[in-house]
Amino acid sequence: MKYSLSMTDQQQAEIKAHVLPADGKEAVAIALCGRRAGATSHRLLVNKIIPVPYEACSIREANRVSWSTDLLIPLLGEASRRRMAIVKIHGHPQNYPWHSEVDDESDRELFPSIYGWMEDDNPHASAIMLPNEQIIGRIVSPEGMFESLNVVKVVGEDLKFYYANTDLQNVPEFAKRTAQTFGEETFAKLKRLKVGIVGCSGTGSWVIEQLGRYGVGTLDLLQKSLRKI
Incomplete structure (x- = not known):
């Protein structure tokens, strides 16, 4: 399953404005998320964000935050009624790009209680945000096990993708020209793309060939069939 x-x-x-404040100390926000569950993928879509007030935190330091989970109670009721996901997001102002041991301990204490409120075992998640706005997330199971979110997507005037696994395979021979021309980072983005093409003859066939040569990861092809009536 991909998340x-x-x-x-x-x-x-x-x-970012809340979890990475000017004082350089950690802070927390909760996101209520809708779901799109498929056979091979499970998408969480942020519906609304609830900042945890700074004054509700018993500890706020540069590498640690502790807060009252009583704030979650009304959110858990809403999430349960609407079958939504809870995502805990906190900042790492010191730019530490992994969940810390303190984060592991906190998540293992918090998330079993979240699952206990729900009438199903649909996944909930924990995430960190770095000063460069990158978001790194993971699913936390009812048993306190962790599984990385495959990607965090941000949609606006530009599209941003934060992938869990940046260790890509070597560039294949047929795509080396693309990597040399546009850079390996661009090739990495192309390799992760999934592109749908409607119409595979004429112009479509040339587009398919070029995308393949550029190293696009997945091509979904749809040929429109014509039927004489």
């Missing part, structure tokens, strides 16, 4: 989290650029900015 992803999607939000708008305005929501990303709202989260």
Whole structure:
């Protein structure tokens, strides 16, 4: 199963403003998310963001935050009624790009209680935000096990994708020209794309060939069939 989290650029900015404040100390926000569950993927889509007030935190330091989970109670009721996901997001102002041992301990204490409120085992998640706005997330199971979100997507005037796995395979021979021309980072983005093409003859066939040569990861082809009536 692949997991992803999607939000708008305005929501990303709202989260950053709260969880990475000017005082350089950690802070927390909660996102209520809708779901799109498929056979092979589960998408979480941010619906609204609820900042945890700074004054509700018993500890706020540069590498640690502790807060009263009583604030979650009304949100859990709404999430249960609407079958939504809870995503906890906190900042890492020191730019530490992984969940810390303190984060692991906190998530293992919090999320079993969240699942206990729900009438199903649909996934909930925990995420961190870095000063460069990158978001790194993971699913936390009812048993306190962790599984990385495959990608966090931010939609606005530009599209941003934050992938869990940046260790890509070597560039294949047929795509080396693309990597040399546009850079390996661009090739990495192309490799992760999934592109749908409607119409595979004429212009479509040339587009398919070029996208393949550029190294696009997945091509979904749909040939329109014509029937004489």
